[in-house]
Amino acid sequence: MTRERATGRETFYDCVYAFVRGVPAGRVVTYGQVALELGSPAAARAVGYALHFLPGDSDVPWWRVVNAGGGISLRGRGEAAEAQRRLLEGEGVAFGREGAIDLRRYRWIPPGPG
DNA sequence: GAGATGACGGGCT
DNA sequence: AAGCCCGCCATCT
Numbered sequence: 001m002t003r004e005r006a007t008g009r010e011t012f013y014d015c016v017y018a019f020v021r022g023v024p025a026g027r028v029v030t031y032g033q034v035a036l037e038l039g040s041p042a043a044a045r046a047v048g049y050a051l052h053f054l055p056g057d058s059d060v061p062w063w064r065v066v067n068a069g070g071g072i073s074l075r076g077r078g079e080a081a082e083a084q085r086r087l088l089e090g091e092g093v094a095f096g097r098e099g100a101i102d103l104r105r106y107r108w109i110p111p112g113p114g
Numbered sequence: 115g116a117g118a119t120g121a122c123g124g125g126c127t
Numbered sequence: 128a129a130g131c132c133c134g135c136c137a138t139c140t
Contacts, residue, residue: 012137031122035136044122046137052121067122074121081121 012038013050019110020051023064025091027108028101030068037110048073056083063087064108071100 015038023029035043051062063084067073074081085095093106 035122040136042123042134043136045120045135046122048121049119049137050121054121062121065121068124072121077121084121 012040012043012046013053016047016050017054017058017060020060020062020065022110023061023108025061025064026093026106028064028066028070028088028093028103028106029108030066030070030103032068033107034065044068056080061087064091066101066103069100070103070106071098 016034019034019037020029031044031047032041034047035041038047040046047065051060051065054060054062066084072081072084074084085099088101089095093101095101
């Protein structure tokens with residue numbers, strides 16, 4: 001488990017949670033983008049893995065994280081996929097016929113260091 | 115140290 | 128356009 005690491009050190013996953021928590025409603029980010037912000041542009045996989053530990057009870061708006069295509073991956077979790085879409089739609093995010101959203105429109109750009 | 119996992123991303127056919 | 132394979136990364140066991 002990584003949700004309660006006793007190392008006292010902030011793991012990559014913790015950074016993911018912190019970043020996702022900063023995503024405002026009505027906006028989304030991609031796994032790759034989160035990884036990039038955390039300093040590992042190729043760690044998109046690890047990002048998804050970090051979010052996969054989050055239960056629907058979490059304080060982290062995991063549903064605001066989508067894949068590079070603006071779609072929902074949640075491989076093997078159709079229920080969660082539906083929930084994610086509903087949550088996003090509830091925030092004003094519109095899905096296209098392809099089941100994907102327009103990242104050009106909803107992608108959230110973090111304020112950055114400055 | 116080595117093997118296994120996975121809510122990704124890109125490239126090829 | 129859709130499907131398949133590989134690589135990448137961080138973490139767990």
